[in-house]
Amino acid sequence: xxxxxxxxxxxxxxxxxxxxxxxxxxxxxxxxxxxxxxxxxxxxxxxxxxxxxxxxxxxxxxxxxxxxxxxxxxxxxxxxxxxxxxxxxxxxxxxxxxxxxxxxxxxxxxxxxxxxxxxxxxxxxxxxxxxxxxxxxxxxxxxxxxxxxxxxxxxxxxxxxxxxxxxxxxxxxxxxxxxxxxxxxxxxxxxxxxxxxxxxxxxxxxxxxxxxxxxxxxxxxxxxxxxxxxxxxxxxxxxxxxxxxxxxxxxxxxxxxxxxxxxxxxxxxxxxxxxxxxxxxxxxxxxxxxxxxxxxxxxxxxxxxxxxxxxxxxxxxxxxxxxxxxxxxxxxxxxxxxxxxxxxxxxxxxxxxxxxxxxxxxxxxxxxxxxxxxxxxxxxxxxxxxxxxxxxxxxxxx
Numbered sequence: 001x002x003x004x005x006x007x008x009x010x011x012x013x014x015x016x017x018x019x020x021x022x023x024x025x026x027x028x029x030x031x032x033x034x035x036x037x038x039x040x041x042x043x044x045x046x047x048x049x050x051x052x053x054x055x056x057x058x059x060x061x062x063x064x065x066x067x068x069x070x071x072x073x074x075x076x077x078x079x080x081x082x083x084x085x086x087x088x089x090x091x092x093x094x095x096x097x098x099x100x101x102x103x104x105x106x107x108x109x110x111x112x113x114x115x116x117x118x119x120x121x122x123x124x125x126x127x128x129x130x131x132x133x134x135x136x137x138x139x140x141x142x143x144x145x146x147x148x149x150x151x152x153x154x155x156x157x158x159x160x161x162x163x164x165x166x167x168x169x170x171x172x173x174x175x176x177x178x179x180x181x182x183x184x185x186x187x188x189x190x191x192x193x194x195x196x197x198x199x200x201x202x203x204x205x206x207x208x209x210x211x212x213x214x215x216x217x218x219x220x221x222x223x224x225x226x227x228x229x230x231x232x233x234x235x236x237x238x239x240x241x242x243x244x245x246x247x248x249x250x251x252x253x254x255x256x257x258x259x260x261x262x263x264x265x266x267x268x269x270x271x272x273x274x275x276x277x278x279x280x281x282x283x284x285x286x287x288x289x290x291x292x293x294x295x296x297x298x299x300x301x302x303x304x305x306x307x308x309x310x311x312x313x314x315x316x317x318x319x320x321x322x323x324x325x326x327x328x329x330x331x332x333x334x335x336x337x338x339x340x341x342x343x344x345x346x347x348x349x350x351x352x353x354x355x356x357x358x359x360x361x362x363x364x365x366x367x368x369x370x371x372x373x374x375x376x377x378x379x380x381x382x383x384x385x386x387x388x389x390x391x392x393x394x395x396x397x398x
Contacts, residue, residue: 003115004046004047004049004051004052004114004115005047005048005049006049006052006061006062006114007050007052007053007062007064008062009062009064010064010065010068013050013053013062013064013072014068014071014072014075016048016049017072017075017076018075020044020045020050020076021076021078021079023044024041024076024079024080025079025080025249027080028079028080028082028083028358028361029357029361030358031080031082031083031200032082032199032358032361035199037159037191037200037202038083038086038160038200041080042083042086042118042160045083046117046118049114049116050072050087051087051090051091051116051118052110053069053072054069054094054095055094055110055114056098056110059107059110059114060110060111060114061110061113061114065308066234066307066311067304067305067308069091069234069237069238069304070237070300070303072241073088073238073245074241074244074245074248075245076245077241077242077243077244077246077249078245078246078249078252079245079249081197081198081242081246081249081361081362081365081366081369082199082200082365084242084245085156085198085201085203085242085369086156086160086201086202087118088156088157088235088239088242089119089120089156089165090118090119090121090161091234091238092231092234092235092238093119093121093165094109094110094119095234096177096221096224096231097109097110097219099229099231100219100221100223100224101219102216105216105217109179112162112163118157118162118163119157119161119162119163119164119165119179120155120156120158120160120161120163120164120182121154121156121157121164121165122152122158122164122165122167122180122208123154123155123167124152124153124155125153126153126154131397132395134168134169134175135150135169136148136149136151136152136167136169136208137149137168137169137170138168138170138176138213138218139170140170140171145213145215146178146212146214146215147212147213148166148168148186148187148208148211148213149209149210150166150168150208151205151207152205152206152207153205155203155204155205155206156202156203157202157203158189158204158206159189159191159202160202161182162181162182163179163181163182164179164180164184164187164189164206165177165179165180166178166180166206166211167221174220174222175221175222176218176219176220176222177218177219177221178217178218178219179217179218180211180213180217184212185211186209186212187207187208187211188206188207189204189206190205190206190207191204192204195368196364196368197363197364197365197366197368198364198365198368198369199361199364224396225396228314228316228318229314229319230307230310230311230314230319230323231396232323232396232397232398233303233306233310233322233326234307235397236323236326236327236330236398237300237307237326237329237330239330239369239372239373240300240303240326240329240330240333241300241333242369243296243333243334243336243337243366243369243370244296244297244329244333244336246341246362246365246366246369247292247293247296247337247339247340247341248293249362250337250341250344250362250363250366251289251290251344253362254340254343254344254347255286257344257348257352257359258276258277258282258347258348259275259277261351261352262276262277262347262348262349262351263276263349264276264278265279268280268281276349282347285343285347289339289340289343289347292335292340293336293340295332295336296332296333296336296337299325299329299332299333300333302325302329303322303325303326303328303329303330306321306322307322307325307326309321316391320391323381323392326398327378327381327382327392327398328378328382330375330378331375331378331379331382334366334375335375337366337369337370338370340362341362341366344363345359345360345363381393
C-alpha cells in the first residue's frame with residue numbers, strides 16, 4: 001500500500017470523512033447485495049489518514065476530539081454501515097495502546113497506524129458462558145515470549161487487517177491483548193460471517209494454533225480498568241455513532257424516495273394532494289422520524305462532549321458521567337436506527353420493498369448492529385446512577 005496521508009486537525013478529518021462517505025454511499029447497495037467485500041474502499045480509508053486521527057500529537061497524530069471521531073463514524077455509517085463497523089475495533093485497540101502500551105510499543109504501533117496499517121478485532125468467543133468468558137490462552141514460554149491458542153468469532157475487521165489484536169488470558173487468568181501480524185504462522189481467518197445485516201464486515205472466525213507472540217507485542221489489558229477510565233465509553237460512543245448514522249442514512253433514503261418515486265394514496269389525491277410529499281399524514285410521520293433522528297444526534301454530541309471533558313480532567317466522577325452520557329446516546333440511537341429504517345417502508349410504499357433497490361439493508365444493518373450488547377442493561381445502569389448515584393461498572397461495555 002502507498003504511504004498514508006497524515007491528517008492535521010479536526011477540521012481536515014471531518015472534511016476527509018465527508019468526501020469519502022459521499023463516494024462510499026454510491027456503491028453501498030451493490031456491495032451489500034453481492035456481498036462484495038470493501039477491500040478497495042478500506043485501502044482508500046487507510047490512505048486518507050482517517051485511521052490515524054486518534055494517534056497522540058507527540059507521536060505525530062492529530063489526536064482529534066471524541067466529538068470529531070463520533071461525527072466521522074456517523075458520516076461513514078450513514079453511507080455504509082458495514083464499512084463503518086470495520087474500523088470501530090481499530091480505534092478501540094489504538095486506545096488500548098494509548099492507555100496501557102509502553103513508550104516503545106506506542107512508538108512502533110502508532111507509526112504503523114500513521115502509515116495506514118489497520119487493526120482488526122479478535123475478541124469475542126462463541127459457546128462460552130457469557131461474553132466476558134474468554135478462554136483463549138496466552139501462554140508464556142521460558143524465553144519470555146508467548147504462544148496463543150484459541151478460537152474467536154465475530155472477528156470484525158480481521159480479514160482486512162495488517163495487525164490483529166487478540167484478547168486472551170495469561171497463566172494467571174488476567175486479560176491481555178496480543179498484537180499479532182495478519183500473516184503470523186498458526187493464525188487463520190475464515191470468512192464465514194453469515195449475518196442478515198452488515199454483510200460485508202467479514203465478521204467471521206479466527207483460529208489460533210500455537211501462534212508465536214514476542215513479549216513486546218503484549219499489553220496488560222486488565223490494567224485498563226484500574227482507576228477511572230474511558231475505554232468502554234469510547235468504544236460505545238462509536239457504536240452509538242454507527243446507529244445514529246444508520247438512522248440518518250435511512251431517513252435520507254426515505255425522503256428521496258417519497259419525493260421522487262412514491263405515489264400519493266388515492267384518498268390523499270382526492271383531497272387535492274398531487275404528490276406523496278404533500279400528504280399531511282406522511283408529513284406528520286416524517287416530522288416524528290426527524291425528531292427521533294435529531295434526538296439521537298443531539299445525545300451523541302452531548303456524549304462525545306462528556307468524553308472530551310472527562311479526558312481533560314479524568315476522575316471517577318467525570319468517567320462515570322461520560323459512561324452514562326454515552327449509554328444514554330447508545331440507547332436512543334439504537335431505537336432511532338431500528339424505528340427509522342423500518343418506517344422507511346411504511347412511508348415509501350410497496351415499491352420500496354423491491355429487493356433490487358436494496359433499501360432493506362438499512363433495517364438489516366440496524367437490527368444486526370444493535371444486537372452488539374443489550375440496551376436494557378444500559379437503561380438499568382442509567383437508572384441506578386440517576387436514582388442512587390451508583391457509578392457504572394468498569395467492564396468495557398459501558
